[in-house]
């Protein structure tokens with residue numbers, strides 16, 4: 537990629553909100569990769585894989601803004617201010633986020649704050665983990681025989697919260713495939729809610745951890761068994777959960793995982 541603008545100059549102050557994809561470097565977009573190679577500053581999240589970080593221009597300043605459950609390296613507000621500050625002194629500032637920036641990545645909030653502050657900003661979509669991790673586990677989210685609709689939902693909603701924003705009753709009946717992000721810690725609550733909403737305890741469910749990375753792991757079960765399986769195996773985050781009949785395709789397709 538030519539790292540200068542059309543006039544051959546580097547102009548100050550553009551922030552690119554780039555999706556890093558789920559981990560496999562082969563799933564990074566060409567546009568995202570070019571930006572990493574030209575970047576002056578890269579501020580990245582915890583779930584961005586080492587293979588993607590290795591694409592960053594070695595001269596670029598690299599800042600880990602990673603946030604994982606309960607461990608904030610940088611607060612959201614601090615990250616946004618840092619982006620604004622870096623854009624005043626550098627031409628290409630990349631905000632690198634796992635998966636897709638606009639899917640449970642706070643990309644919309646960050647971009648809006650930058651726009652309101654008068655910063656030029658552009659989004660470069662990435663492949664979201666909900667699609668890619670399921671695919672690498674041999675689970676097509678739609679299938680002409682089993683599912684004609686899919687819902688992406690966050691499971692990061694504390695049980696007992698006064699007014700949960702996720703309506704599990706509606707989610708249970710809204711589509712044939714449900715993909716839950718950040719749901720492992722709340723799995724017992726989510727499973728209970730879906731059961732109360734009427735989903736059978738025999739509904740297939742797959743958990744896919746570190747999807748598309750060499751260390752990818754899968755746990756396949758049913759709504760009635762999965763909580764015990766997780767306790768038994770110690771299966772942990774980061775993982776997506778896929779619920780619905782399409783999970784049965786795993787037994788046929790999982791052997792076709794890319795190598």
Ligand SMILES: C[S@@+](CC[C@H](N)C(=O)[O-])C[C@H]1O[C@@H](n2cnc3c(N)ncnc32)[C@H](O)[C@@H]1O
Pocket residue numbers: 558559583633634635636637638639640641663664665666669716717718719744745746747748749773774775776
């Ligand atoms: C804050 S959300 C960010 C989602 C991201 N923007 C995306 O589009 O994939 C973090 C959650 O995404 C899911 N996730 C991200 N990367 C993953 C991966 N490689 N395998 C499985 N799940 C992943 C997990 O549910 C994790 O808790």
